[in-house]
Amino acid sequence: TGPPGFVALDCETVLDYAASRHNVASVLGGASTRNSWSAQEVGDGNINFVYIVTGASADKQVIVKQGLPFVRCVGESWPLTQERVRYEAEALVQAHKFCPSHVPEVYVYDTKMATIVMRYLEPPHIILRGGIIEGKVYPKLAEHVGEYMATTLYKSSALALGGAELRRARQAFGQNEDMCELTEQVIFTEPYGKADNNHWTSPQLDDIVSEIQSDASLKRAICSLKEKFMTNAQALLHGDLHTGSLMCTETTTFAIDHEFAFYGPMGFDIGAFLANLLLAFYSQSGWAKCNGEDRSKQRDWLLETFTETWSVFERRFLEQWNEQGVRCDCGGLSPQIMFGKEVPEALQSYQRSFMQKVWVDSLGFAGAKMIRRIIGIAHVADLDKIPDAEIRAQCERKALKCGRELMLNASALTPLSVVEMILACEQ
Amino acid sequence: TGPPGFVALDCETVLDYAASRHNVASVLGGASTRNSWSAQEVGDGNINFVYIVTGASADKQVIVKQGLPFVRCVGESWPLTQERVRYEAEALVQAHKFCPSHVPEVYVYDTKMATIVMRYLEPPHIILRGGIIEGKVYPKLAEHVGEYMATTLYKSSALALGGAELRRARQAFGQNEDMCELTEQVIFTEPYGKADNNHWTSPQLDDIVSEIQSDASLKRAICSLKEKFMTNAQALLHGDLHTGSLMCTETTTFAIDHEFAFYGPMGFDIGAFLANLLLAFYSQSGWAKCNGEDRSKQRDWLLETFTETWSVFERRFLEQWNEQGVRCDCGGLSPQIMFGKEVPEALQSYQRSFMQKVWVDSLGFAGAKMIRRIIGIAHVADLDKIPDAEIRAQCERKALKCGRELMLNASALTPLSVVEMILACEQ
Ligand SMILES: Nc1ncnc2c1ncn2[C@@H]1O[C@H](COP(=O)(O)OP(=O)(O)O)[C@@H](O)[C@H]1O
Ligand SMILES: Nc1ncnc2c1ncn2[C@@H]1O[C@H](COP(=O)(O)OP(=O)(O)O)[C@@H](O)[C@H]1O
Ligand SMILES: [Mg+2]
Ligand SMILES: [Mg+2]
Ligand SMILES: [Mg+2]
Ligand SMILES: [Mg+2]
Ligand SMILES: [Mg+2]
Secondary structure, eight states: OOSTTOOOOOTTHHHHHHHHSHHHHHHTTOGGGGGGOEEEEOOOSSSOEEEEEEOSSTTOEEEEEEOOSEETTTEEEEEOOTHHHHHHHHHHHHHHHHOGGGSOOEEEEETTTTEEEEEOOOTTOEEHHHHHHTTOOOTTHHHHHHHHHHHHHHHTSHHHHHHHHHHHHHHHHOOOHHHHHHHHHHTTTGGGSOOTTOOOSTTTTHHHHHHHHTOHHHHHHHHHHHHHHHHBOOEEEOSOOSGGGEEEOSSOEEEOOOTTOEEEOHHHHHHHHHHHHHHHHHHHHHHHHHHOOOOHHHHHHHHHHHHHHHHHHHHHHHHHHHHHOOBSSSSSSSBHHHHOSSOOHHHHHHHHHHHHHHHHHHHHHHHHHHHHHHHSSOOOHHHHTOSOHHHHHHHHHHHHHHHHHHHHHGGGOOTTHHHHHHHHHHO | OOSTTOOOOOTTHHHHHHHHSHHHHHHTTOGGGGGGOEEEEOOOSSSOEEEEEEOSSTTOEEEEEEOOSEETTTEEEEEOOTHHHHHHHHHHHHHHHHOGGGSOOEEEEETTTTEEEEEOOOTTOEEHHHHHHTTOOOTTHHHHHHHHHHHHHHHTSHHHHHHHHHHHHHHHHOOOHHHHHHHHHHTTTGGGSOOTTOOOSTTTTHHHHHHHHTOHHHHHHHHHHHHHHHHBOOEEEOSOOSGGGEEEOSSOEEEOOOTTOEEEOHHHHHHHHHHHHHHHHHHHHHHHHHHOOOOHHHHHHHHHHHHHHHHHHHHHHHHHHHHHOOBSSSSSSSBHHHHOSSOOHHHHHHHHHHHHHHHHHHHHHHHHHHHHHHHSSOOOHHHHTOSOHHHHHHHHHHHHHHHHHHHHHGGGOOTTHHHHHHHHHHO
């Protein structure tokens, strides 16, 4: 299967493949050292194959990621076009250009082979979700993710680009058809009705799931969010920015796995990250009870990171906006003829209303992402791996309540009152 | 100038052109009757050339519309790509398919010649704006325009198509680069600052124009609307649905001139039409005073048409939604697994919130369109042609006040209270 010229790689053929691409081979120590190379498949994701290729010495490594024409964890019975690899590659390249400290460099994108070769994020980088589950804290996380989101979202938006450039970029990028469709199904539809893919800790959560699935106001809220997802082409998003798409050390943070990238509402990325912080937050008492661990320090850090991420995002977004300043043409959202040469009160007033809308969107999408991770097709290990079902269900119930609040009352919540609400759901 | 193979037509060569296209020739009585044909250029628009070609008998006629690579009323010094003709042709064809009673049939779209040949809307069809200025009333107008908008906007939206189909349609259609840029300039930017293109009845309006151009809340409102215009790809719009883009008799109504068509927010089309009704409404007392005409009947009709258009639009939009019913897949906004087989209370609640957002958008865009037609580059004859500057300025001031209210307070206005506000501005 796959298009002409496509061959699925394995741990042996990936070495020849790496040797055949000049700039990959040179990262690995040169093609002449090929015989000393080795590869390991580490794809822990559900969808693709990921190889770590180690070259002439232990510090010469690259990642080779290949997308097959089907969903990895299901097999050929769930086909998925390899177009997603182009979207991932283009989004990675653009995000690296905008924010090189938080996105790995791409060495090669190969359409025919549906393969991306990129920088290997060396140990001690690990997937953030794993670190959090182990009880680690990442003091720089809010600063880094806030910066990553502010930069990638601002720079790909109408604010930075103006209408004309935004339209060109959107048209050239395309629509990421398959991945958007998948999102519409698993986030915005199935959790709110009877679907074979749904599952939850049962019977403990049956009552609240049934409430959620029969709540007219929640259905209205999820449909509004779904329409926003479908129609609001505001910026080039990561599209799947959960804690499994971030690789961290205590001092560094990288976003990977942009295969769901599309032009959509900024709040969808922000909400994804915030939701995953909250899912981890509500899992704390579960891990504490099951393993007898003291999670209080991590608990505080997670809540602080929630608040701090938004505040870094907002500050850095506005800093970039103010730095760019007013535009001389009519294309942008800060034209000089309207606002004068400086950034005056009038522009500040628009900036506040802009950020407020992004805030409301972010909370709404966060709520939707929390709910789907507890009752939809794909759960998160933070909660799912809590061994005791009773204890797990208690955590999940709190998270469901919080998710519901976020979806229904986003526009009434402030950065202060949302924390109160989060804590109230924990009781 | 123009691309290879492009020739600008004139009243002579347009006959040979018509004869050379089989299905055009046959509407005109067959190519063999070519010697009895004649043509007349009637383009009263600012941008393109429009020929009425009359064939073998007076009832055999077609319209040939050609777009030159520049703006007609300015000349080669304002270049404009001919891509707009493709957008116009595709939007016309789609709108005719969706709503054949209110859109002329296209016989030929010729890329190379940047030409559209379409049905001639025979007398007594005239441009609606002209009819209104003459004092005519059109009893079917609200019903027809409400139906046209409900049908074209519903059928090209995520509601009718689902996300996947909407994304395909959007990508295939493209972005109508030039025309969207023009709109951003003349509607969403220039009127709110000092721009050479701006002009108004001066000195009478100088005070209110200066208020408008220094009002921070209005700048915030126009920037929010501009961002919505740039990013909210909700449905395939006409893009320029003012009373100069409608041709009517007492019993028929057709939308023409889709060259600004793009995927945008539904409220932008609805607002354009509502704004032009209100501009006519506020011109009434001016015409009455200047010409001693009794305009009271037309005045009532315009206000009724304003109200009635929204109510027809809303009813017909929801009828189509309910008729289509729930979807078996996850692609749309009314999935069966979420709402059940019928259209229950939960879906109705979402429908109400959807229509409320379209309403608010429509009023906001209407306000912006009113303001730009009085202080921006392109005015409307309804007001502009009132001969006495004092009297004209009185009308324009009322319209500016109303436009400002609509932009600032859209979300607080209901179909009832908006009428009170419109009347209050008239005092
Ligand atoms: N650049 C990288 N450096 C180090 N490890 C990586 C890198 N990219 C991916 N990985 C590893 O491979 C796993 C799967 O990669 P990912 O891009 O998330 O694939 P999928 O699309 O299948 O989810 C990641 O969880 C991570 O462990
Ligand atoms: N299908 C038609 N039937 C009759 N008259 C038409 C038709 N299309 C255009 N016209 C006439 O030509 C004029 C200009 O057409 P329009 O499409 O508005 O061109 P422009 O894009 O230059 O504004 C209209 O105002 C109308 O008088
Ligand atoms: Mg992944
Ligand atoms: Mg992935
Ligand atoms: Mg589970
Ligand atoms: Mg016209
Ligand atoms: Mg036109």
